Amino acid sequence: MLGGGWLAYDQFLGAGGPVGTTKSFINALDAGNAEKANELIHRNAPISGIPEYAIQRFETLDISIDEAQLESETETSATVAVTLTVAEQMTDQTQSTTQTVELRTEDGEWKIYNTGLI
Numbered sequence: 001m002l003g004g005g006w007l008a009y010d011q012f013l014g015a016g017g018p019v020g021t022t023k024s025f026i027n028a029l030d031a032g033n034a035e036k037a038n039e040l041i042h043r044n045a046p047i048s049g050i051p052e053y054a055i056q057r058f059e060t061l062d063i064s065i066d067e068a069q070l071e072s073e074t075e076t077s078a079t080v081a082v083t084l085t086v087a088e089q090m091t092d093q094t095q096s097t098t099q100t101v102e103l104r105t106e107d108g109e110w111k112i113y114n115t116g117l118i
Contacts, residue, residue: 018078018103019068021110025101026082029055029117030063042104042111047118054118062087066096078103078110 021040028036034050041047064085071079080101087094102114 017070018073018080018110019070021103021112022068022080022082022101023065025112025115026063026065026084026117029058030061032059040112042106042113044104044106045111045113047112047114050118060089062089071100076105077113 025037025040028034028040029050032055034052034055038049041049064087065082066085067081067083069081071081073079080103081098082101083096083098085094085096099116101112101117103110104113105111
């Protein structure tokens, strides 16, 4: 068995924790799934939900997560740096961007608190 156990497995898949929540949020945006994205936003966040115009914009983009890395974590807050490749469907133009996503816990689950993605 390879070393690292559950923590390495969890981080590799991005299935949980701050990195997993960040990936799920971005994947929901990429899919145009406002309901799922809104479920992942902290109730006290400065952003109260995904506006319709933002969902319409995300529907014209293909977003790939190149890397998501945990920068800091406490019991109640975390910061994830995520590098994305964003492709405009109509023009085939692509660009790479790195965004910082701030998360906080809510009822024991990681939620998006602040992000420049919206």
